[in-house]
Every structure is written in structure tokens, then in C-alpha cells.
Amino acid sequence: MRYVYAFDYKHRRPPMDMKDLLGGKGANLAEMTSVLELPVPPGFTITTDACRAYMAEGWPRGLSDEVAKHVSRLEKAMGKQLGDPADPLLVSVRSGAKFSMPGMMDTVLNLGLNDASVEGLAKQTSDERFAFDSYRRFVSMYGRIVLDIDTREFDEPLEKAKERLKIDSDAEIPAEELSKLVELYKKIVKRESGKAFPQDPDKQLRGAIEAVFRSWNGARAIAYRVRERISHDLGTAVNVQTMVFGNRDDSSGTGVGFTRDPATGAQGEYGDFLVNAQGEDVVAGIRTPQEITEAARLASKSDKPSMETALPKAFAELTRIYKALEKHYRDMQDLEFTVEKGKLFMLQTRSGKRTAKAALRIAVEMAKEKLISREEAVCRINPAAIDQLLHPTIDPKAPRTVIASGLPASPGAATGEIVFSADEAELLKSQGKKVILVRVETSPEDIHGMHAAEGILTTRGGMTSHAAVVARGMGKPCVSGAGVVRIDYAKGTLAAGSHQLKAGDLITIDGSTGQVLLGRVAMIEPELSGEFATLMRWADAKRKVGVRANADTPADARTARGFGAEGIGLCRTEHMFFDEERILAVREMILSDDEKGRRAALDKLLPVQRADFVALFEIMKGLPVTIRLLDPPLHEFLPHTDEEIAEVAASMGASTEKLKHRAQELAEFNPMLGFRGCRIAIAYPEIAEMQARAIFEAAVEAGRRTKAPVVPEVMVPLIATKAEFDLVKARIDAMAEAVAMETNVRIRYQVGTMIELPRAALLAGEIAKTAEFFSFGTNDLTQTVFGISRDDAASFLGIYTNKGILTVDPFVSIDREGVGELVKIATERGRKTRKNIKLGICGEHGGDPASVAFCVEIGLDYVSCSPYRVPIARLAAAQAELGKSFTNEG
Amino acid sequence: MRYVYAFDYKHRRPPMDMKDLLGGKGANLAEMTSVLELPVPPGFTITTDACRAYMAEGWPRGLSDEVAKHVSRLEKAMGKQLGDPADPLLVSVRSGAKFSMPGMMDTVLNLGLNDASVEGLAKQTSDERFAFDSYRRFVSMYGRIVLDIDTREFDEPLEKAKERLKIDSDAEIPAEELSKLVELYKKIVKRESGKAFPQDPDKQLRGAIEAVFRSWNGARAIAYRVRERISHDLGTAVNVQTMVFGNRDDSSGTGVGFTRDPATGAQGEYGDFLVNAQGEDVVAGIRTPQEITEAARLASKSDKPSMETALPKAFAELTRIYKALEKHYRDMQDLEFTVEKGKLFMLQTRSGKRTAKAALRIAVEMAKEKLISREEAVCRINPAAIDQLLHPTIDPKAPRTVIASGLPASPGAATGEIVFSADEAELLKSQGKKVILVRVETSPEDIHGMHAAEGILTTRGGMTSHAAVVARGMGKPCVSGAGVVRIDYAKGTLAAGSHQLKAGDLITIDGSTGQVLLGRVAMIEPELSGEFATLMRWADAKRKVGVRANADTPADARTARGFGAEGIGLCRTEHMFFDEERILAVREMILSDDEKGRRAALDKLLPVQRADFVALFEIMKGLPVTIRLLDPPLHEFLPHTDEEIAEVAASMGASTEKLKHRAQELAEFNPMLGFRGCRIAIAYPEIAEMQARAIFEAAVEAGRRTKAPVVPEVMVPLIATKAEFDLVKARIDAMAEAVAMETNVRIRYQVGTMIELPRAALLAGEIAKTAEFFSFGTNDLTQTVFGISRDDAASFLGIYTNKGILTVDPFVSIDREGVGELVKIATERGRKTRKNIKLGICGEHGGDPASVAFCVEIGLDYVSCSPYRVPIARLAAAQAELGKSFTNEG
Numbered sequence A, B: 001m002r003y004v005y006a007f008d009y010k011h012r013r014p015p016m017d018m019k020d021l022l023g024g025k026g027a028n029l030a031e032m033t034s035v036l037e038l039p040v041p042p043g044f045t046i047t048t049d050a051c052r053a054y055m056a057e058g059w060p061r062g063l064s065d066e067v068a069k070h071v072s073r074l075e076k077a078m079g080k081q082l083g084d085p086a087d088p089l090l091v092s093v094r095s096g097a098k099f100s101m102p103g104m105m106d107t108v109l110n111l112g113l114n115d116a117s118v119e120g121l122a123k124q125t126s127d128e129r130f131a132f133d134s135y136r137r138f139v140s141m142y143g144r145i146v147l148d149i150d151t152r153e154f155d156e157p158l159e160k161a162k163e164r165l166k167i168d169s170d171a172e173i174p175a176e177e178l179s180k181l182v183e184l185y186k187k188i189v190k191r192e193s194g195k196a197f198p199q200d201p202d203k204q205l206r207g208a209i210e211a212v213f214r215s216w217n218g219a220r221a222i223a224y225r226v227r228e229r230i231s232h233d234l235g236t237a238v239n240v241q242t243m244v245f246g247n248r249d250d251s252s253g254t255g256v257g258f259t260r261d262p263a264t265g266a267q268g269e270y271g272d273f274l275v276n277a278q279g280e281d282v283v284a285g286i287r288t289p290q291e292i293t294e295a296a297r298l299a300s301k302s303d304k305p306s307m308e309t310a311l312p313k314a315f316a317e318l319t320r321i322y323k324a325l326e327k328h329y330r331d332m333q334d335l336e337f338t339v340e341k342g343k344l345f346m347l348q349t350r351s352g353k354r355t356a357k358a359a360l361r362i363a364v365e366m367a368k369e370k371l372i373s374r375e376e377a378v379c380r381i382n383p384a385a386i387d388q389l390l391h392p393t394i395d396p397k398a399p400r401t402v403i404a405s406g407l408p409a410s411p412g413a414a415t416g417e418i419v420f421s422a423d424e425a426e427l428l429k430s431q432g433k434k435v436i437l438v439r440v441e442t443s444p445e446d447i448h449g450m451h452a453a454e455g456i457l458t459t460r461g462g463m464t465s466h467a468a469v470v471a472r473g474m475g476k477p478c479v480s481g482a483g484v485v486r487i488d489y490a491k492g493t494l495a496a497g498s499h500q501l502k503a504g505d506l507i508t509i510d511g512s513t514g515q516v517l518l519g520r521v522a523m524i525e526p527e528l529s530g531e532f533a534t535l536m537r538w539a540d541a542k543r544k545v546g547v548r549a550n551a552d553t554p555a556d557a558r559t560a561r562g563f564g565a566e567g568i569g570l571c572r573t574e575h576m577f578f579d580e581e582r583i584l585a586v587r588e589m590i591l592s593d594d595e596k597g598r599r600a601a602l603d604k605l606l607p608v609q610r611a612d613f614v615a616l617f618e619i620m621k622g623l624p625v626t627i628r629l630l631d632p633p634l635h636e637f638l639p640h641t642d643e644e645i646a647e648v649a650a651s652m653g654a655s656t657e658k659l660k661h662r663a664q665e666l667a668e669f670n671p672m673l674g675f676r677g678c679r680i681a682i683a684y685p686e687i688a689e690m691q692a693r694a695i696f697e698a699a700v701e702a703g704r705r706t707k708a709p710v711v712p713e714v715m716v717p718l719i720a721t722k723a724e725f726d727l728v729k730a731r732i733d734a735m736a737e738a739v740a741m742e743t744n745v746r747i748r749y750q751v752g753t754m755i756e757l758p759r760a761a762l763l764a765g766e767i768a769k770t771a772e773f774f775s776f777g778t779n780d781l782t783q784t785v786f787g788i789s790r791d792d793a794a795s796f797l798g799i800y801t802n803k804g805i806l807t808v809d810p811f812v813s814i815d816r817e818g819v820g821e822l823v824k825i826a827t828e829r830g831r832k833t834r835k836n837i838k839l840g841i842c843g844e845h846g847g848d849p850a851s852v853a854f855c856v857e858i859g860l861d862y863v864s865c866s867p868y869r870v871p872i873a874r875l876a877a878a879q880a881e882l883g884k885s886f887t888n889e890g
Helices: A019-035 A048-057 A063-078 A117-125 A128-145 A151-165 A175-193 A201-215 A219-228 A279-284 A294-300 A312-329 A356-368 A374-379 A383-390 A422-430 A444-452 A466-474 A530-542 A554-562 A573-577 A580-591 A595-619 A642-652 A656-666 A678-683 A685-706 A722-743 A758-762 A778-786 A794-802 A819-833 A849-857 A867-881 B019-035 B048-057 B063-078 B117-125 B128-145 B151-165 B175-193 B201-215 B219-228 B279-284 B294-300 B312-329 B356-368 B374-379 B383-390 B422-430 B444-452 B466-474 B530-542 B554-562 B573-577 B580-591 B595-619 B642-652 B656-666 B678-683 B685-706 B722-743 B758-762 B778-786 B794-802 B819-833 B849-857 B867-881
Strands: A004-006 A043-046 A091-097 A107-111 A236-242 A253-260 A267-275 A333-340 A343-351 A402-405 A407-410 A413-419 A435-439 A455-458 A478-480 A485-488 A493-496 A499-502 A506-510 A515-518 A546-550 A568-572 A625-628 A712-716 A750-755 A773-776 A838-841 A862-865 B004-006 B043-046 B091-097 B107-111 B236-242 B253-260 B267-275 B333-340 B343-351 B402-405 B407-410 B413-419 B435-439 B455-458 B478-480 B485-488 B493-496 B499-502 B506-510 B515-518 B546-550 B568-572 B625-628 B712-716 B750-755 B773-776 B838-841 B862-865
Touching: A004 A019, A004 A063, A019 A043, A019 A048, A019 A091, A019 A236, A019 A343, A043 A063, A048 A201, A048 A236, A063 A201, A063 A236, A091 A201, A107 A128, A107 A201, A117 A128, A128 A151, A128 A175, A128 A201, A151 A175, A201 A236, A253 A312, A267 A312, A312 A333, A312 A343, A356 A374, A356 A383, A356 A530, A374 A530, A374 A867, A383 A849, A383 A867, A407 A466, A413 A422, A413 A455, A422 A435, A422 A444, A435 A444, A435 A485, A444 A466, A444 A573, A455 A466, A455 A506, A466 A478, A466 A867, A478 A506, A530 A867, A546 A554, A546 A867, A554 A595, A554 A867, A568 A573, A568 A862, A573 A580, A573 A595, A580 A595, A580 A642, A580 A656, A595 A625, A595 A685, A642 A656, A678 A685, A678 A722, A678 B794, A685 A712, A685 A722, A712 A722, A712 A773, A722 A750, A750 A758, A758 A778, A758 A819, A758 B778, A758 B819, A773 A819, A778 A819, A778 B758, A778 B778, A794 B678, A819 A838, A819 B758, A849 A862, A849 A867, A862 A867, B004 B019, B004 B063, B019 B043, B019 B048, B019 B091, B019 B236, B019 B343, B043 B063, B048 B201, B048 B236, B063 B201, B063 B236, B091 B201, B107 B128, B107 B201, B117 B128, B128 B151, B128 B175, B128 B201, B151 B175, B201 B236, B253 B312, B267 B312, B312 B333, B312 B343, B356 B374, B356 B383, B356 B530, B374 B530, B374 B867, B383 B849, B383 B867, B407 B466, B413 B422, B413 B455, B422 B435, B422 B444, B435 B444, B435 B485, B444 B466, B444 B573, B455 B466, B455 B506, B466 B478, B466 B867, B478 B506, B530 B867, B546 B554, B546 B867, B554 B595, B554 B867, B568 B573, B568 B862, B573 B580, B573 B595, B580 B595, B580 B642, B580 B656, B595 B625, B595 B685, B642 B656, B678 B685, B678 B722, B685 B712, B685 B722, B712 B722, B712 B773, B722 B750, B750 B758, B750 B819, B758 B778, B758 B819, B773 B819, B778 B819, B819 B838, B849 B862, B849 B867, B862 B867
Parallel strands: A413 A435, A435 A455, A455 A478, A546 A568, A546 A862, A568 A625, A625 A712, A712 A750, A750 A773, A773 A838, A838 A862, B413 B435, B435 B455, B455 B478, B546 B568, B546 B862, B568 B625, B625 B712, B712 B750, B750 B773, B773 B838, B838 B862
Antiparallel strands: A004 A043, A043 A236, A091 A107, A091 A236, A253 A267, A253 A333, A333 A343, A402 A515, A407 A478, A413 A506, A485 A493, A493 A499, A506 A515, B004 B043, B043 B236, B091 B107, B091 B236, B253 B267, B253 B333, B333 B343, B402 B515, B407 B478, B413 B506, B485 B493, B493 B499, B506 B515
């Protein structure tokens, strides 16, 4: 078995397809060298086979010979020898597994230095300081990584030296001091490892290679593989590469570049360059980098020469390579290079990270350049990143003081005055102020305050808590579950660590990262480019699954249409109940002792509810609208504090006693599993009747106005048995009939149900006998399948993802194995009974790309998500249809 | 097609197998007449075929002829003619569907009476009053049932007549007044139906037959069939039968009888008899009935002659029939008979209802008499009724004042003083008083009070609420969810309707019926007869599935063994945490800020927990014991009221602030779906470690003492993913290893999990890779599959069963379609992965006969239930094994 391949070895397959054998880095270097024939510092890769052999039975037979052969080939190519006291060849040794993996040995640089060759390096670079610093670093790196010596052993003498010399930075340590440190380091190596630091470069190399092999089974690497479900059998490759130096003279230099602007996507060479410098100097930011092109220099008004001027030959070569790389990899590349004595060396290339805006422009332009197909362009965009395009974001360059962190519950950023109640939010908003609503948690009663606020911050609740769900629906930034924040409603203050804030103080929240920031922070406003529309058009051309929006209000519905929603998949009627003018009638209904009283209160609600639906139907004209009957437990509508109760009692003319007693009666231990959903419609059919009547009357009216007949889909929530559904459906059908008789207009409508309980999924075949559509309520299904309340999950879900028990929050991305299996079962059984049953999903998962992919796979008819996620869903659906998810991250 | 069969028609099959055609009543009459050849008043049955034909296309062709032919056959046999003015033949017309069905036409008696024949009846019975009363009843019955006239039309003149005559009872109305009423009734019929009351008996008969047919589609009958899932296509049969009169003279009479004593099961003729009387006289209880046998007369010291003396010939015949009936039906019979002029007529026979005690004695004795097999004897006992034998019951003869009704949560009855807190219960108990603990609901903190109380009454919660489950476990009576009862803890009072009671007042609760009674009520103490042991022995001989008990304390464990448990299927370790001396350490653990603090507190708990297990292991010596790790949310252990918090804070030396804050932190919206089960073991592994150590150390110690090695089964609760299980199992295994090293004893043990979440059921194949046993926690599985919190279900579950949405509370009897399918899926997937995986059930369903049958069907290895239900489970399991459920109710 062959264990070693030079980078220039002509493999039969493209090296990038051989990551199993060569590892990611090795494949990349081989691809650049052997396929693209770029000037890469020569080197070789020891395969993962060698690593596996080593793990099985120690240092593989024949490996030493192969390595020696390849080293001498390197020496010949470079005209230098490892350990040569005059002009030594130096190499780097790097691990490179199939998947990049934190916790594994990373890099040993400058291997080949010893007491003799360090002098050669000093002479060759005319930089004694550099040579000894390189040696010092090599010894400590080798000691730490290969010999497993505690890094503090080396750091301490270094710090002491700086103290003694009264200097701050390593770069100021003079050469002779570095030379002394090397001597000291070698003593430390001897003391700690029991053996002298190896002067023989071959021994150094073997040590480093073995260290890479061993690091595969380091504790952190194993833990990482467990978490990421990477097989322990893969092993890692080892890359040994000639070192080149950008700091030899003024005809040398180093730089990083992008083939297009990673911030905007604009075409043209882009990058930073430093003459007479090493890679780390660029990264360290001590010297201001120079521009690559003369044009960029002029644009930035830099007085330092561009690479184009300073190193014209290398620049020309680099320009050629930029083009070649894009053509070969068919994507924007992020590359590193070094120029040694005028000669350009490519060190690395990979797909470049980019902003969402840049990704969009690059994908669309590459498709127009015919570099990639439209399908590929569609697949190049991370749907999740589209959020960045739709919401204001915090300027990455702006200084920020983070005072707390919570969950990134709804994307975008907002600044405003702190308010602690919904009423206050509304009041200040009416005075023209911008506010952030800060609550322990929100409830449906806070809706008006959430509408008024720029953003919402809660100290409890997860990604699908009330605040998070509603904020996403409204497209407002929200940080939820910021547990470190303590609110004192009575005093009107909040504490976050050492920060004490009060109502009226300014804060900024970043719903994309979960950060809470002090004061006002600079923002970047979203800008929907022409490329956005182009790409969405291409996506829609490939998409088969419908995309609807969850929308409860006319404003939601308008936003949804603007983002391309093809109907409403979920209208939560209860949100219409919380309006200040209506809540009284709702409470009256709940407090009534008998059906007659309830009907009287419902009579007051009928016209307003009907008006709501008329508005929705008009906006969605011709498109399907799914309306869910009242779902939440009735106690959500009752006031809670003594003060509020007294107020409501007074305004209703009811006794405080009675109100309290009813509230107590309705209180529940586990409201999620309580008296809600269709259970309300079963106990108080008159509520469902009022809602059904409002729907059908509104459909008649909207149809008359728009001339486009609406097709309402009436949805019964929380079904566990077919009998429940049938009882409620009978009431709905009766109302449809009554309205048809009264108005002489017969509306086409469907009656269906949410599938949000495991039992409903299992019994889907039965339920489909009478239900005309299913909408999967995967929020509640996830809660019941996992037995996890989304409102209480914060206390342990973090531990779960940290320990790798869950790789992703199941409320964010659908759990394919559990929840997914039930959705599949229901899909199959439902279709078996009723071939053309309409199937959709209206949980929060409808806007999650991975979940949308699942929905496409199992063949749902549509997904429904909050309006702001509609573009995400459209894109994710197209990608799923194309059989892949986005692929631009290297 | 033939539509009519005489009772004496010789069918080819036993008539009792022909209920589809003849209906239940018709089959019974035909069986008695044609097979047993008993003296039954002759008659004929019009088949369900005729009813179906009538529903499809009106009065069937040829039916009139067939009826006429059979009527004249009757006339010949009786020597009388329908409508004969001298000595008329009278008949009854009764409906009789396959299943007895409320809401259908029941009976028209005395058909054949008209203005002329009433005189003949008067003459023949020498009782003008009787004749006219019969006629009056016939006219009103006919008017109401056949002609659909409102019953009030007939009731009103009757009431007025009584007012006028100043008499109270119908029986006092003289003949001439009855004659006038008949005339009035006929006018009412004319007015209301538009037609004169038919004088022609043939027309009367046809009208009655049609009325029976029509009643099949009456609203109440349809609703009943929907609820009971009876097909609407069955139709009903109609029975026309000669009337006989027990009130003709002193050689006539009527009676009811049982072939054995229905209260005790004792052998011998048993019954009541009245000379010169009609059946309704016996039922009305106006006259004191006479005994059947002379022996019984002597025993009851009655001065009225027994039937044996008064009508010796009829008695001899009856005695013969008693024997023949038992021999034929092979069960105790409940029969009705009439003697007309010395001739005995059998009117009905059916399996007799009996007490559990009688059922047991009859079944065992019949098996010993070889009348039935032992297997049949086992199947004759309703397992649910065994509860009656194990608990005191309220004397059915005792007067009672029911002040409220709740759910029959735990069987048995108890009397005691009202107490409103657990501490008070304990205090009064220590003073020798008997108390009933009355709470809105109970929580684990009330355990000591429940132990001290005779019974528990709660105003909230269902059949599987905390109170219900714990009470059943303790074998104490409990009425739960008595919503009408209002408790005022502060005042120490309760109100139930108009009744106001205070602490210290006596009440009695009947946990078998759910009744709450005022004061002390007479009880019957249970008595375990020799037949009980015999029958259980026969049952065990047939049973294959194991029966274990859910037992948390040594007392539970002892009771369980006494009732024949074959191990412990569920030991809830948290119940051990509430003991007053331990709760402090538990709270200390919860309040600790770090692992070190928690470990210190756990160190205090280790010895007590170990001692608990040692005791359990010793009692169960050699039998398997399944111990579940800590399951409930931690906040259940913290105090709730300000007072309690202050007290605990003081005794712990912690600040009230801190305690409150921690309690707030731990509070949850939906604790059922919160931070509990294995989630605690994942977050605080040290708790699981302490418990595992306690288990293994106890196993070593108990093994040393008893010389019988225990096999602990350590159970991880609330698993949703394999990763959770593996993490916790690793800790348990490590503890086993540590204890083995320390003690030099290696314990055989298993680690398994509860399957109580839908996801665990679906992923059972995965989980079984490492889990060695599954125990189905069907309580929680029912909660999550249905999305119903058992603590909150009371508010709508009643409506659900009333409306027929659910036929049975799914927390009482397993839902085969939903929960059952998941249990089956988990069983199949678990066994596919691990062939010999041990499977059991430990939810409340483990003690429910129908659920036990399900467990036997799907092949579980054992069921586990509360100790008092162990005999029930043993019997139910045997019956399931024999492929049938009990069958003694006619």
C-alpha cells in the first residue's frame, strides 16, 4: 500500500474527490498543484491509510522510506536541504482530515531548524531576529504539540523576559534575547520530556507526523466527532510542505485575496497585501495592509504602493490565477499567497465566505456569466441568510457594549427606550417614541404593545415562545430567554450583570445574534437588490411546493403577498380577540354562566370578526385562506393581576369575586395539554358557530367586492379523535348552509384539521374520511412527541445541545426521526383514505430550510410560515426540489 | 321470505344464536319455548327482516297474512279470540332488537281490549275496576306510543280526577271513574290524532307493530346507536305474546326468582311471590311479597304462606324449572313467572346480576358441580368487581345523604373527620382520630397526610391525578374531582350545595361510586373467602404474563406480596424524598449553586435512600425490583406559600430571597413537559449517581442478609433520545463498577427505560441497542399522545364521554388505537433490535382488565399495578390468556 503522494502526483480522479484518502487540505493542495498547476510550495501528503495503519499497529512499515524519498525529492526541487547550516529547507507539518476538526493538532511551522540551520536562515533572510524568533517558536510549538509539554512552561519565561526588558509586544524582543530564550526552551524540553530537543530534522519530522496521528484520538477531537457524528475510523492525513518566506526582502510579501468583493459581491480582484511580511503580520493587523490593485489604492486614497505597482510580475500572475481559480472552482475564492523574492506562491484557496448580499449578487452574476447554471445559482444561497436582507442589521464596524445574551428569536436589530408594559409601549409610540418592550415573557395580551415596539426582549422562553413566534410573524427583532436579565416591574428597572437600567433608557437588541447592547448602535438598513427578485424568480421556476404565510391581520397579509406568499396557511383567529375593544366581549362570553349569555356576547363579536375576515379575503383575493378556530385556553383571555381583575370587573359590571373564581376555575397545571383547541368548540359549540358564520358571511361579502371567489379553508385545531372533528364539522357545515340560505350565495369551502397531536397523526386514516385537508402543527407535535414544553425548554435544551444529545433545537428544525416519522405516517394514511387530501405545514418549521426540504421530500402540497420567512421558504423549497441544499461555504 | 316465527317453532339452530333475526327477547322466548319446552304464554316473533323491509319500502307484502295466521293459531291454542266480548284474548306487543336499546318503543299491554271486550275481561276476572283500568292504560299507551300523542294529554285528566276525588294513588280510583276516563281518553285520541281510537283488534295490532318498526329510527334510539357504535341497519324484531293474569283469583299469582342467592351465592331457590297479583304489584312494593319456599318463610319469620304451601303444584313445577334452567344456561338465572288459575307461566329468564362475593361463590361451586369448567369459572368473574372484595363498602341498605359526587378514584369507603391539611391529618391520627383529608388537589408533600387519613377527597383532578394514583397505591378510598365542593382553607370550611361543613365534621366517602356522604354511614367489611383463593389459583394456572406491583415503600411491598405480586415493576424513588427528615436535604441539594454543594447534600441522602432499598430488596427477596430514578420536576420539592418558604429558609439557614428566587426559576408553565425525568439526571448527573450507588450498595447488603441475590432493574425515566439514555446509563454502570470494586461483590443488574413519550416509542429500535428493558409508562404516554393533561382533563373529559367522543376515559383503560399503536410499534422495534428485551407496563393501566388484555395480546412479559389491583390483574391476565373477558352479565 502506498502511503505518500506528492502534491503534483497525477491522480486518476480529481483530488477534491479524494478527501477520504488525502484529507481536505491535502486534496486542496493537490488540486491546486496537479490539476490547476498553480505555483504551490511543493510538498506531499501522508494519507489517512497511514494514519489508520498507525492507529492499528503503530508506525507503518515502509512509511519512513516513503517519507525520506519524498523529502529528498523536495530537497532537489528547492535546491535546499533539511537542516543545511547554510541555507536550510524548512517545512510545515499540518493535519488534514476529511472534515476540518477542532481539537486536532493544527500546524508545526519551521520544522528543520536546529542550532546550526538557524544561522543559515538568519543569513538567508538577513534577519537574525526573525531566524531566532522562528526557532524559538518552533521549539515551543514542538514541545507543546509533539512532546505534550504544558504551554505555560514556555509562556512564563517569555513573559518574564518582556517584563525585564519593559516591553509589551513579542515583536520588540531583540535577537540576542530570543537566542537566550531558545537555549532556555531547550532546557525546558529536556527537563519536561526527559530527552533533549531533537536536532536531527528527520527525527523532528517523524515526531511531528506521529503527533498528528495521535491527535486524531485526542479527547477534544473525539468529543467533537461524537457531537458531529463523524466516524472515528476515518483517520487524518498529514501534509508536509516547503516553507516560503514573504519577509526575505522588498521583492517578497504576503497577502490574502478574494476573487470578488465578499461584502458586496462586486467583481474584480480584492485583497490585502504587505510587502516584506509574513502571513501572520497581515492577520495581526500591526501594519496597515496595502491594496492589491492600483484602482483600489486610488479608491481608498492609500499612500502605500499597491501590489500591482510594487510587484508587477507577481501581480500579473495573481490576476491570471484569480481568473483560473474562479473558472475551475466556479465560485468566489478566498485565497492566501506569498511572494518570495518576486516569485508568487499560492498557499491556499477555498470558497470564500460572503455576506448574504454578496452571495446573491455573485450567484446571479455568475449565472449570467454562464459560469454556473441558474439552478446552481439558486443552490448557492443559504436561505437562512436571506433574513439579513430583509431586516436592519447592526453595522459590524460599530463599537458595541454587550450587556446580555439571549436567543436570536427573530432577526433584525432595533434601538429604543426600555418599556416594561404593552400599554406603555403603545402610549410612547403614540408620542412618536421608539421603544423596546422588555418582559419576563409575553402573552397574547401584549400583542398591541409588541405592535407598537421596535423590538421585544424577554428573559424567559425559547425559540418558539410566544414572544419569538409573534415577533417573527410581525417581522420584528426579538431576543428571547435572556436569563441574565432581571426585571423589577415594580421599580421599573432591569439589571444585567453590573448594568442597571431603567424605563426610558436606550438599548439595542440584535435578534440575529441574541445580543442585548447598551445605548444606540449604528445600523445598516436592508436593501432589496434586483438580484433578489431575479434569484427568487429562478427559484420559483423550480419550486413545486406551495408557499403560504401565517398571517392574522391585514398588515401581515399584505406583507406576505409582498414577499410572494400564495395564500394564508394559518390565520390564528384568537389574535383578533385581544384588541382592546373586543376583549371585553370575549371576557363577557367566558364569564357567562350559560349558553344564552355566551351567545349574547358572541353576537357582539360576530361583526368585528366578520370584518377581519373580509379584509383578509380582499387582500388575498383568489388565494386560499386557512382559518383556524379559536385555539388557546380561555384563561389566556382573562386578566391576571388583582388590579386588572378589578378594572375589568368594574367595566363589565361583574363582581371581582366572580371573575376571580372563574379565572381560578379555568387555571390549569399544564395549559398546553388542557382545555383548548377543538375541546372549546366541543364544550361551547356556539363559539365555533359564530366563527364559522363570520367566515362564510365574510366570504360572501369579499367575493361580491372583489369578484374573485375566496375559498376559505376552515381548520379545527387539536383533534385527537375523528369524533371530535365530525362534531365540530357538523356545526361548521350547518353554518355554511345557513349563510347560503340567507345570502343566496353558496361558498366553496373546505373543512380540515391541524395534525398536531401524535394520536391525530396515527389516526390520520380515520380522520381523513371526513377531513378535507391536514395542516401539520409541528410546534405542538414537537412538544408532545418529545414531551417538552417550548416555554420551559430553555432550562435544559442548552445543556442538551452542549452535550450533543440534540444537534439542533427541534423547535427550530424538524426532528426527522420522531416528529418526522409521525408526519410521514399521517401523510401516508391520510392519502390512502383520501387520495387528493391537501397537506400542508403551518408550524414554525414552515420557514426553516431543512424542514422545508423534509416537507418537499415527503410531498406536502404547501408550507406556511411567517410573512418574513416566505422568501426563505421559497428558496429552500426550490433547493430541495433540486435535490440539494446551498453549497457556498467552503 | 318468511317474516314470522311462533315461539315454539323448531329452528335448526338454538334460538339464542339467532338474535340477529329474532332479537334478544324473541330469541329468549323461543329458547324457553322450543328448546326448554317451558310453559311460556304462547306468541310469535316478527323478525328483523320484516323491520328492514318496512324501513326500505313500507309494510312488507305478505306480512299481514302471516300475522293473521299466527294470531288465529294463538286463538286456537288459548281457546279465546281477540276482541271477543265474552272472554277476549289479550296480547302484549314488545320491541326486541339484537341489543337492548333505550329510546325504542318498549311495550303495549292489553292489546285486544275495546268497548266490548273490556266487559268480558271484567267478567272473567270478576274485577271491573281491573278491566277498566287495563283499558284506560291501553288507550293512553296506544295513544302515546302508536299515535304519538303527548303523554301530558292523558296525565292531566287523571290528576284532575284524583284531585276531585281527593285521593292520592291511581289504585284508589273506582271502576266507574275509570270508565269515564276511558271515554275521555278516546275523545282525546280523536282530537289529537284526527281519528277515532281503533276498536278493531287487528287494526290495533298493525298499529302497534308499525310503531315498533318506526321507533327504531327515533332520535334517542339513533343517538344511542351512534354512541354505542351499533349499526343502524340491524332493525328490531317485534314480539306478540298472549297475556296471562296473576290476579284472576287466589289460585293465581306472580313472582320473580333467582336460582341462587344473588347476594351471597348460596344454593337454593330464591325469590318473591304475591298471590292474586300482577307483576307490577311485586315491583311497586305496596304489598309485602311472600317467600317462595317454606324454608325461607320460616327463616324470615313471615306469617304469610309461602308459594310452596299456597300453590304446591305450581311450586313443584317451578322447582323443576329452576334446575332445568341452570342446567341449560349453565349460570345463575333471574326469572319472572306468573300463575294463572294454578297454571305456571314463565315470562322471562336471564343471567342474574349478583354481588362480587356471590359471583365468586357461584363460579367456584358451579365448577365443583362440574356444571362449568374451571376456565369458565375464571372467566365468570368481572375483575373490576374484585375491588369490592378487598375494600370496605357502604351497606347498600344504609340510609345516605349524598352531598356531592366526584370520580370513583380509588375504591372502598371510609368515614372520618374533615381535615384540610396533611399535617393536621397526621396530628389527629396520632391522637387516635380517623380523618378524611380534603384538598383542592394533593401533591407529593401531602403523602404523610394521605398515609394518616382514612380516605382522600379532592375537588380537582381526574382518575389519574396525584391523589387518585397515590390513594390506589395505598389502597385507600379516594373521591377526586368533586367540583361542586368548594374549600375555604383559611376559614377551614367546605361548601357542597346547601351543605356547609367545617373541619372536624364527619363525612363518609365512597371511592367505588364517587359519592360524598354526610356523617357516618354503615359499612360492610370485606371478607376474603376461600373461594377467592381457589379462583385465583385457577387463574394463575392459566396466566402467562407476570404480575408485579408498583410499590414505593416497605408497606406497599408487603401488601403487594400478600396479593401475589411477582416483583416490583415500579418503585418511584421520589416518594422517598418527601419524608420530613429527608426533604431538608433534598431542598438543600436543589438550592445549591454548584455541583459541590449538591454532592454534599446528596451525601446526606445516600444512607437513607440505601436503607429504603435494603428494606424493599429484603421483602421482595429473589424477585425482580425495578427502581426508577428521580422523575418529578425539582420545584415539586420546594415549599410554595410564603409561610412555608420562611420556615424552610430559617431551618436551612438560607435567605428567603434566595429560596423564592430559586423557586421562581424552577417554576414552569407546563411542568408535565418540563425539567423532569432523565433531564434532571443529564443536568445534575450527581443525583443519578447517588441513587445508583444507593441501589447497588443496598443490593449487596440485602443479598448478604437474605442469601438471595436481588436483581435490581434501574430505570431511566422520560427518555426521548438514545443519547440521553446512554449518558445516564454510563453513570449508572460506572457506579455499579465502583460499588463492585469497593465491596468485592458484583451485582447482576439491568439498566432500562420507561417508554412514556411518543418519540421513545418510535425510536425504540435505536434505544433498545443499549436499553435492556422497557417499561411502558402509559400514563404519560396517554397524556402526550392525546395532548391531555390528566390533572386538567376533568373540565372536558366528562363532556367527551357524555357526547360519546370517548367511550372510556383513556387514563383508565388504554386507548388501543393511538397509545396502543405506539406501544405495539415500540414492542416490535424493541424486539427486532434486542430479541430478549424485557417488556412491561407500569402505568395505571397495568391494573385495568381491558388494558391487561391488550398487554397479553401484544405479548408483554409483565404488567405492574398498584398492590390492591394485583389480584385484578392476575384474573384479567388469565381471562385474556383464555381469549375472553368475563361473561356473567346477561
